[in-house]
Amino acid sequence: MNKNATDVANVIARHKADILKEWIQRQKESASSLSGIMSSEDALEQSSQFLDLFSAALNEDPSAENDTVWGEVRTMLESVSRSRALQGFSPSETATFVFSLKQPLFQRLRQESKSADTLADAVWAMTTLLDSLGLYTAEVFLRSREQVILQQQQELLDLSTPVVELYRGVLALPLIGTLDSERTHSVMENLLEGIVHHEAAIAIIDITGVPTVDTLVAQHLIKTIAAARLMGAECIISGIRPQIAQTIVHLGVDLGDVTTKASLAEALKLALAKVGRGIAPLKTGTGLS
Amino acid sequence: MERIPVLKLDQFLLVTIQVELHDQLALTLQDDLTTMVSRHSSRGVLIDISALDIVDSFIGRTLAHIAALSRILDAATVLVGMRPAVAITMVELGLTLPGVSTALNVERGMTLLREAVGNEHDDEDDAE
Amino acid sequence: MNTTTKTTRSESVLIRNQEDLQRVRALVRQWAQPPLSFSTVEQTKLVTAASELARNTLIYGLGGTFLIEDVTDALARRGLRLSFRDEGPGIPDIAKAMQDGYTTGGGMGLGLSGAKRLVSEFSIDSAPGKGTLVCITQWTRRL
Incomplete structure (x- = not known):
């Protein structure tokens, strides 16, 4: 299992440029508003940073529960979700940031893997991992929206009662x-x-x-x-x-x-x-x- | 024993509560005030609670008792300086102190007391 | 409603006499200060509720323990949870005890019902011979 994860990390390292290009392409396709609101430089920087942190964490411990190893990845996702929540992205568009990494990643894994068994294992492990991270972004997204709403409510209250x-x-x-x-x-x-x-x-x-x-x-x-x-x-x-x-x-x-x-x-x-x-x-x- | 000082000013008694009013201290104040009203035949009692950051049901009840006892002994009671947060909390708690006069500050409270006593004097003058 | 609360720190006080009531009030007052963003009114309500409940624990529960906790809910909202536990005779009819003006101890009967109106959440658990546990939580409104 650990070996598997290191292999995936290696694959990411070898094909980083390709994966990145396809991934961003996917993000743009699935989130139509992305091109309008967010510059592609921002998307590129966020995606590249995520890939680096992701493979670094994979090398350490592939289970997303480990807080010390995955803390940095989560923090990074939090800031992505928060900024997207404020920019007016929908929750699914925000979660797609993580989910759309699957296809380019799995394609490279298929090219590189030596047997069907190892491929199936690696794909399954990555699916669970990316799903949990994707859901996490959605959760953070909703939470930051909620905070915005509460703040506005408070401001409205303060404004609406002059003495x-x-x-x-x-x-x-x-x-x-x-x-x-x-x-x-x-x-x-x-x-x-x-x-x-x-x-x-x-x-x-x-x-x-x-x-x-x-x-x-x-x-x-x-x-x-x-x-x-x-x-x-x-x-x-x-x-x-x-x-x-x-x-x-x-x-x-x-x-x-x-x-x-x-x-x-x-x-x-x-x-x-x-x-x-x-x-x-x-x-x-x-x-x- | 710990007690809250009561000042005598002509026909009035003045109390400024500067410390946290715990249950025993409140009861002692009630006793002291009643005794002094009776001894000096005071016509009014002014209690400044602007330093109190809470008034719970026990303190509230004691304040109401002080007012009721004073009334029986023919003295008016004015409660002054209650903070907004304390007032909101008391109302929410169900303590509205009916029958207790209130004023924003000591100055207004004294005016109220003088008016209450002054009116009676006018009546006496008329009678004489 | 808030099953997913997290406690970051806590402290407890034994309630045995009048001085302990003051200790409870002082502790709540101190914990309700910033960084917790309670408004003055919320702070006053919480300290008053604590005073009512601590007095109940002392008089009706014949003494007990007080616990204060700094809690965070799923929405990252901060709050304070106060628990009052005693091993006293317990309350046979909770619904009746929660009514305004109902008292068995010569008070005004505003302790329980009043405290409930002052805080965001209120729960009571009691049975004859088993003692009483009252829990209240005040959530901060501002972020």
Whole structure:
């Protein structure tokens, strides 16, 4: 078995240039987008580097389980998968990088092998090995995609919940779009941090831009208001549209002693009154004269 | 014995919790405050918890007890400076401390206490 | 759900008295610091949950052991897993013990149900005479 692997490594060493050329040809055929997104120099460099590491590892220990020997190969595959995931390759196109090595490699093995038995052994050993490496690239690919998605989710959350100061001590949190529990958590934290930062006594949560309110969202709102109260700030909910008022009553949600106002303007008037301010018309001219 | 210092300022008592509040320490504070409210006929108690990084159900319950005991002894209680993360955690835990007044900082808390006591004074003046 | 978690390091504390509760809180606080990227809220929730459960172990379990582990799941997400084990009388009706406001020890009855709401994962295993094991895990949200 070990002898077999060394033989394969020798075959790769002798025919490296040919194998490389055919392999890259195969990669291009099976991954149509490859030529567009990635330069052939990159493909050549990655492929050549993989072949070197692969045959070096084969000489050491042919079982892909050995972490110390195959660690470098895996690291290399990881960086290939990651860069391809970011460049927009599909998972199968990424896995093909490894799988398409089979044909050129097996062809050389067939030319060089002395008996049918040794050929069959070598082909079987290489198939298992390359399959496991190919699957590994797919796995890493999915993992890095997942990380990209999580990161974007987080960025979206941070962007979508601005807290603005309307007047000294009065904050507004205009909510727009659907509230899921992840987003509501971030809304809650932003608002409470804002209360501390601005030393605000009153915060207006405006839900004019929220399409639907279900039990969960209503509960989250109530929790936010309860947390603000524990910190010493009062909340007003504004912009409850008739349909949403109906849903809230229909769901049997008890808003308790939460102050609600129809519009942000009404809420602002109330908030100003609570901090001892008011809005009045200017007494003298318009300032144009 | 380890205890949290209570400051007397006119008719009010001031407590700033600067150390981790373990269970025994919280109970000692409850006893000390009750005793002092009664001895000095204090009209208000202000507890600054801005240094506390957690309030679990035991501490929360003790704070609620302090407020309830003070009320019976005719003193208002204001809790000030609760951190956002602590507030969120308490609500999630189910501790909303109904009946306990809150304020953002010591200054606002004192204003609240003075207002609470001042209103009563006005009433007394009217009666006289 | 997360069967493929890997533990990178762990530490345990005996829970026998009030000081040990403080030790548990201090340890969780310390382990929840960077490089683990917990937000302040997640950190506070985890320490509070640990405080509730450690107190349960002390009062209802008559003492026990606390174990903290630094864990990684299949998606390379990091987290902290806390286990509270006691050899106490055990809980005859877990469903009832998980209800808000249910208590046998004069507390507020928010320990178990409250702790569950504060963390990502919660599991409890208990039987009369066999003691109790409560495991909670908090996963980091940010990468």
